């Protein structure tokens with residue numbers, strides 16, 4: 001039974017991880033109460049926010065999602081000292097998740113690469129990083145379920161699929177999306193270098209409606225919002241969950257996870273937007289606040305029984321923070337590529353992520369960004385002082401003949417890459433997250449010896465007349481590692497089902513559990529883990 | 545069932561009101577940060593407004609939307625104390641040359657205040673904004689001229705121009721004609 005203050009299962013966070021578990025539990029007949037820090041908004045409002053934002057800040061996804069005072073999230077507008085995310089260490093852990101009902105799939109690109117069997121055995125095969133606690137074959141059925149749940153399209157030709165080494169037990173529910181002219185040219189060019197630019201498997205409806213959402217019609221606006229919901233985002237699922245009877249509390253920021261004498265979770269407490277505190281009890285709790293907010297909440301919840309924080313007897317909560325450190329090559333070419341036709345990311349070179357070199361340095365995934373280039377080039381063209389026909393032609397040339405190639409790297413789990421609680425407080429008086437982050441020698445070595453040379457080789461083959469390389473590693477916004485999975489409770493936070501080793505009725509699924517993240521965008525893996533956790537929760541509830 | 549407690553400080557109400565206004569703007573077929581072209585028109589007198597469009601048409605050889613022009617003119621009056629004087633001065637330079645295109649008179653505009661203003665007017669029409677910065681005024685998004693220069697190929701993000709899986713096309717050479725706008 002669900003009441004205002006209690007349910008069988010309480011889920012904190014309404015991102016994709018939270019909603020897939022919620023649906024599984026509702027379908028199994030359990031009452032589910034979801035608590036969401038941010039507001040519930042309409043798609044029209046988000047689209048309007050974005051369209052009305054100045055051209056110069058359209059690259060800052062937060063302009064479409066202004067944070068509410070009680071649910072801060074990173075924005076490009078803040079000075080470092082006032083920013084929500086506080087950084088120490090040589091590299092910034094500059095994430096741009098949002099705290100809105102539906103979470104960060106609102107503005108994800110939808111790229112969905114599976115891990116390979118080798119990615120999950122880094123330590124055994126290459127002597128670096130961590131192995132996953134189970135193998136690819138264990139995860140494979142959950143990948144299939146994820147692809148069908150989210151509506152992930154992809155190629156049917158085995159040679160064009162990823163991974164090549166692991167099995168695939170079912171086809172994608174929809175065919176791959178066609179390539180834009182730029183992607184066709186890029187694919188042909190890299191083929192001459194021996195690289196296979198394959199269609200991205202992506203959570204976008206390809207040529208047909210799916211899941212009650214329309215077919216992708218090339219609005220080229222997947223980041224920061226698909227105006228027609230052809231791209232999966234968790235907001236689209238919330239409507240269905242409501243029909244299935246979920247109770248959803250929005251503008252409600254959970255700040256404490258409470259344990260009882262048996263060290264089981266008894267309740268969570270949240271602040272509403274009036275700073276009033278409320279307590280919610282349940283039989284089982286799922287934290288689905290993402291890989292950064294989950295560890296923060298666990299650390300904030302320390303009590304006498306759990307002096308390092310809830311679920312943290314291993315001292316691993318908040319450690320091993322990972323992402324995919326990325327460098328970009330902005331290439332000016334002689335011949336036009338014309339980015340901005342079709343979805344924003346539609347192809348990629350994955351073969352460069354694999355190889356025996358991984359004992360020495362990271363692999364990298366290369367992608368051709370297919371964002372319309374006008375907003376990237378207009379100001380530069382105007383600064384040239386041109387007028388009339390010359391100005392028109394320069395904008396057209398720069399839009400057609402510039403392209404961004406991105407190299408995203410694999411980072412190793414490193415306990416020193418660590419989230420702690422800052423002394424600085426947010427609007428509610430809760431500690432801001434502080435992250436110490438260093439991409440590490442494994443990544444830097446790759447950049448020097450491997451990925452940068454490949455990137456330059458690709459740029460030259462594209463006919464580059466100019467190459468600008470980003471001066472530092474950027475974040476890919478794939479938050480992983482902070483509640484790491486393992487079989488050994490002394491050096492990991494959750495078990496193979498994302499259940500806390502310390503608290504049998506607490507699940508912490510999603511990116512935080514990933515022990516290694518390879519190079520490919522990882523939400524598909526987060527969701528696969530969520531579905532696996534969902535199965536375990538259904539089993540556990542049966543016995544409850 | 546979704547529960548949302550009442551907004552204590554009016555922020556959500558603000559955003560809902562903003563949304564309604566912007567919805568109305570969408571229906572009217574244009575989009576602007578000031579969200580109310582009527583107000584913009586009232587702030588700049590009709591004479592200056594029409595002089596501004598005259599200047600804009602001299603500086604830019606394309607069809608220009610007067611609603612967008614009204615918003616640019618409104619910001620220009622606040623930003624340039626000598627707005628009316630500069631309009632007259634640049635128009636006089638063009639008329640003296642009997643110029644039909646910007647190329648025929650732009651070089652005659654003296655460097656300094658006048659030239660900077662002429663560049664700013666072009667900037668505003670092409671970028672749809674008053675500056676590159678975060679606090680820029682937005683005059684238009686989808687009618688910014690930058691998008692018109694590539695409208696035969698490139699999507700204005702959020703306004704698809706093809707259809708489901710219908711975007712396969714040849715790679716248009718740079719020698720292809722400029723779209724007419």
Ligand SMILES: Cc1cc2nc3c(=O)[nH]c(=O)nc-3n(C[C@H](O)[C@H](O)[C@H](O)COP(=O)(O)OP(=O)(O)OC[C@H]3O[C@@H](n4cnc5c(N)ncnc54)[C@H](O)[C@@H]3O)c2cc1C
Pocket residue numbers: 012013014015016017018035036037038061096097098099100101102103104105107108109110111112223252253254255288289290291293297476477478479510511521522523524526
């Ligand atoms: C610009 C961008 C592009 C991206 N593109 C891709 C891509 O192409 N492919 C890919 O795989 N991934 C991509 N990602 C990453 C992807 O968005 C995330 O991996 C994914 O959204 C994580 O899902 P989640 O459910 O774990 O967390 P989230 O989506 O972050 O959801 C967490 C939810 O919990 C809520 N919450 C947080 N704290 C609290 C609290 N204290 N109390 C109550 N609720 C709380 C939040 O408001 C939010 O709704 C991208 C991310 C960004 C920013």
Ligand code: SF4
Pocket residue numbers: 204215216217218219220221222223225226227228229230231342343344704
């Ligand atoms: S290309 Fe357009 S329609 Fe397709 S997913 Fe992206 S924004 Fe949506």
